[in-house]
Amino acid sequence: MLGVEGLAGPLGRAALFVGLIGAFFGMIAAVTGTRNEDEKVLRLVPRFATLSCVAAISAFAAMEWAMITRDFSLAYVQKVGSKSTPALYNFTAVWSALEGSILLWLLILTCLTSGIVFKYRTRITDPMVGWAVAAMFFVGIFFFILTLGPANPFAVGAAGVLDGPGPNPLLQNHILVVFHPPILYLGYVGMTVPFAFAIGALITGRVGEGWLVETRRWALFSWGFLTLGIILGSWWSYEVLGWSGVWAWDPVENASFIPWLTGTAYIHSVLVQERRGMLRVWNLSLLVSTFSLTILGTFLTRSGVLNSVHAFSDSNIGPYLLSFFAIIVVVSVVLIGWRGQKLHSPGTIDSPLSREGAFLANNVIFSVFAFVVLLGTVFPLIIEALQNRQLVVGEPFFDKLAVPVGLTLLFLMCIAPVLPWRKASGELLANRLFWPAWGGIGALALSVGIGATGFAPLLTFALGGFAGGAALRQLVLATRRQGLRGFVGRANGGMVVHIGVILIAVALAASNSYTHSQEMLLKQGVVATFNGHTFELTGFTTESDARRTVVAAVVRVDGGKSYTPAITKFKSMGTNIGTPSVKSSFVNDIYLTVEPPIKVSSKTVKIKVFIKPMVMWLWIGGGLMGVGTLLSAFPGRRRKPTDATSAPVPTGAVS
Amino acid sequence: MKYLKSWPVWMLMGLIVVALLTVGTTRDNGPLTQSDRIDSITKHIACPTCDGESVYVSRASAAEAIRNQVARDVSAGTMTDDEIIGSIANTFKAKVLLVPRATGVDSLVWILPIAVLVCSIAGLWAAFRRWRRENNGEASSDDVALVEKLLAEDPTDEDNV
Numbered sequence: 054m055l056g057v058e059g060l061a062g063p064l065g066r067a068a069l070f071v072g073l074i075g076a077f078f079g080m081i082a083a084v085t086g087t088r089n090e091d092e093k094v095l096r097l098v099p100r101f102a103t104l105s106c107v108a109a110i111s112a113f114a115a116m117e118w119a120m121i122t123r124d125f126s127l128a129y130v131q132k133v134g135s136k137s138t139p140a141l142y143n144f145t146a147v148w149s150a151l152e153g154s155i156l157l158w159l160l161i162l163t164c165l166t167s168g169i170v171f172k173y174r175t176r177i178t179d180p181m182v183g184w185a186v187a188a189m190f191f192v193g194i195f196f197f198i199l200t201l202g203p204a205n206p207f208a209v210g211a212a213g214v215l216d217g218p219g220p221n222p223l224l225q226n227h228i229l230v231v232f233h234p235p236i237l238y239l240g241y242v243g244m245t246v247p248f249a250f251a252i253g254a255l256i257t258g259r260v261g262e263g264w265l266v267e268t269r270r271w272a273l274f275s276w277g278f279l280t281l282g283i284i285l286g287s288w289w290s291y292e293v294l295g296w297s298g299v300w301a302w303d304p305v306e307n308a309s310f311i312p313w314l315t316g317t318a319y320i321h322s323v324l325v326q327e328r329r330g331m332l333r334v335w336n337l338s339l340l341v342s343t344f345s346l347t348i349l350g351t352f353l354t355r356s357g358v359l360n361s362v363h364a365f366s367d368s369n370i371g372p373y374l375l376s377f378f379a380i381i382v383v384v385s386v387v388l389i390g391w392r393g394q395k396l397h398s399p400g401t402i403d404s405p406l407s408r409e410g411a412f413l414a415n416n417v418i419f420s421v422f423a424f425v426v427l428l429g430t431v432f433p434l435i436i437e438a439l440q441n442r443q444l445v446v447g448e449p450f451f452d453k454l455a456v457p458v459g460l461t462l463l464f465l466m467c468i469a470p471v472l473p474w475r476k477a478s479g480e481l482l483a484n485r486l487f488w489p490a491w492g493g494i495g496a497l498a499l500s501v502g503i504g505a506t507g508f509a510p511l512l513t514f515a516l517g518g519f520a521g522g523a524a525l526r527q528l529v530l531a532t533r534r535q536g537l538r539g540f541v542g543r544a545n546g547g548m549v550v551h552i553g554v555i556l557i558a559v560a561l562a563a564s565n566s567y568t569h570s571q572e573m574l575l576k577q578g579v580v581a582t583f584n585g586h587t588f589e590l591t592g593f594t595t596e597s598d599a600r601r602t603v604v605a606a607v608v609r610v611d612g613g614k615s616y617t618p619a620i621t622k623f624k625s626m627g628t629n630i631g632t633p634s635v636k637s638s639f640v641n642d643i644y645l646t647v648e649p650p651i652k653v654s655s656k657t658v659k660i661k662v663f664i665k666p667m668v669m670w671l672w673i674g675g676g677l678m679g680v681g682t683l684l685s686a687f688p689g690r691r692r693k694p695t696d697a698t699s700a701p702v703p704t705g706a707v708s
Numbered sequence: 709m710k711y712l713k714s715w716p717v718w719m720l721m722g723l724i725v726v727a728l729l730t731v732g733t734t735r736d737n738g739p740l741t742q743s744d745r746i747d748s749i750t751k752h753i754a755c756p757t758c759d760g761e762s763v764y765v766s767r768a769s770a771a772e773a774i775r776n777q778v779a780r781d782v783s784a785g786t787m788t789d790d791e792i793i794g795s796i797a798n799t800f801k802a803k804v805l806l807v808p809r810a811t812g813v814d815s816l817v818w819i820l821p822i823a824v825l826v827c828s829i830a831g832l833w834a835a836f837r838r839w840r841r842e843n844n845g846e847a848s849s850d851d852v853a854l855v856e857k858l859l860a861e862d863p864t865d866e867d868n869v
Contacts, residue, residue, distance in 0.1 A: 402836065446807075498724075570747055
């Protein structure tokens with residue numbers, strides 16, 4: 054095509070090689086320049102960062118070009134490319150399998166490294182910045198090696214291949230495939246920045262609060278992207294997979310959830326260190342855990358050791374990822390041990406009944422939760438290693454343990470926002486919790502009034518009302534004093550995030566506990582009824598092209614709008630994929646799927662109807678978490694973090 | 709207002725919560741459809757040919773076959789949910805169970821989280837005890853003066869509301 058057939062492969066390989074060289078020399082320049090305090094050498098660092106970034110962008114562009122031009126000389130295009138795939142899904146096919154997803158990771162990582170170097174270009178001689186940049190280059194080198202070795206997207210394929218199967222059918226069925234993986238990867242890769250600064254702080258011995266201040270927005274945004282990525286993944290699961298759920302505790306889902314849990318613990322406990330200078334080792338450990346767990350999760354799900362609906366095929370990437378994970382953990386532990394004396398916190402926590410006490414409790418619960426999810430995910434491996442037998446740990450196990458943990462976290466969300474730093478008296482708590490508690494009682498009374506049953510969901514609604522009241526109280530007080538500025542800053546933005554979390558908890562409790570389903574054989578023109586709703590088959594639609602045939606049943610719901618659950622047959626793979634159709638409202642969703650085979654001539658169809666309460670609030674809650682994260686990133690009115698706890702707030706100060 | 713927030717009112721609130729929870733948890737939650745029962749049972753069974761998915765989630769033919777078997781057992785109405793899961797587990801051996809047993813090595817998956825939780829709480833308790841011992845000093849007159857001065861100033865520190 055345009056006389057450049059087959060060029061993408063050599064170009065891509067060359068770009069990756071150049072990128073590796075750039076990252077390698079960037080790391081050498083950062084290390085030697087910092088050690089020798091040689092400003093001249095350090096001034097080379099931005100050039101190497103730019104070089105490796107441009108190289109990664111070029112490699113990614115070459116891969117897109119190969120996919121767009123259907124360059125079947127490449128093994129990767131043979132695996133996920135197809136002449137019949139529409140342009141949009143052809144574009145996203147680049148990250149639809151192992152090699153391309155590692156390339157996407159590399160692209161984001163090199164851009165972030167370049168961004169960090171640009172942001173700190175005037176402070177590149179600061180040893181902490183130098184070591185942090187070196188750490189980022191080191192991670193970059195590892196990913197360049199992966200893309201040139203076991204996960205090479207530009208490997209030459211078999212000769213004579215003229216077409217391929219295209220991406221997994223589930224990855225060419227919904228627009229969310231454009232957003233979910235890149236946003237999730239922004240979250241994963243973003244955690245490299247605070248990790249790198251933590252390493253810089255440990256090496257330089259500047260383990261006070263300075264490095265936290267440097268990285269808090271990076272950590273917050275990475276956490277926000279991880280949150281958004283997980284929510285979008287749940288939405289994609291709901292809209293595409295056809296089993297009406299949002300979360301199946303699949304190993305790949307767990308691989309994203311575990312670092313999210315440790316990251317959430319970190320963004321809470323870091324406040325204690327900023328404010329009180331405490332929990333230094335703990336915060337470093339959480340940060341190292343969060344970053345290393347992203348690598349461990351990638352190992353577990355991309356190496357083929359664990360089965361998952363998301364997992365890509367077996368590859369020899371496993372030993373590389375496991376070795377890198379081991380290096381990160383060992384180096385971090387050694388550095389923390391080396392700086393042990395300096396990491397000793399000067400202060401103490403006066404009372405468990407204080408905000409820092411609540412953060413500590415929150416951290417314990419989040420860490421235990423992360424351990425439970427990790428244990429459940431790797432337990433089949435442990436059993437196979439010990440007893441050479443296969444075992445599956447699935448949703449019922451995780452649900453059983455996640456419910457009490459989730460309820461405990463909700464309870465902490467009721468109490469923690471009203472607690473002051475240092476110490477709270479019983480009288481103060483009684484005063485501040487009074488109206489939020491009535492919020493909980495109101496929510497419980499409303500739930501019982503409309504017929505809700507079951508201990509766990511009712512307790513969730515009650516605690517949700519209570520925690521929502523506590524969060525609203527904080528926002529009302531802040532906006533009363535500061536107007537719209539009362540919504541920004543970490544404490545106030547954090548309350549918006551809390552409200553989002555509460556909505557998600559309530560929506561999950563309602564949809565998991567009160568979903569009803571029914572299989573129905575619909576005859577054209579005959580109205581069927583279920584759960585107070587009517588369903589009428591009015592006909593069928595069929596669309597066919599070179600790629601697929603879509604047969605949809607047209608079902609009129611409640612005498613109004615028609616919905617079209619469908620079966621799509623992908624011709625190159627012979628796979629039938631069901632596509633649900635959903636009528637959404639603030640009260641409940643009516644989720645329709647159609648059971649194969651569809652025989653249009655019989656004028657009948659077997660459908661399954663799920664009535665799922667409150668699902669819409671799950672997405673609203675996710676949106677609020679995103680908005681709250683943004684609001685948290687804006688500076689609120691507070692002391693300088695480096696000031697003593699008792700330092701006065703400067704009048705009109707905005708730090 | 710002070711009396712409104714006194715302990716008897718909190719007691720009353722506690723009683724209201726207990727009463728509402730009792731009403732909500734003891735009343736009948738309505739009939740389940742046959743499909744509801746099938747969904748509930750198949751969420752506990754792993755698809756034997758899939759990558760860790762439950763029969764409920766999977767669309768594979770093996771999952772479809774088990775779903776049909778469960779549907780027949782539910783229609784027959786002679787077995788409880790646990791008996792149906794047990795009969796499927798006997799047919800396919802234990803590897804179709806999604807919940808590990810609480811015996812032998814499998815029990816570790818239940819014991820370890822509790823052990824970690826207990827150790828964490830014990831660690832937290834020990835840390836607070838140590839901190840309390842280290843923190844029994846009296847505030848100096850300078851400290852008291854500083855706090856009084858700050859309390860008199862603008863109290864809009866958002867982190868300390």
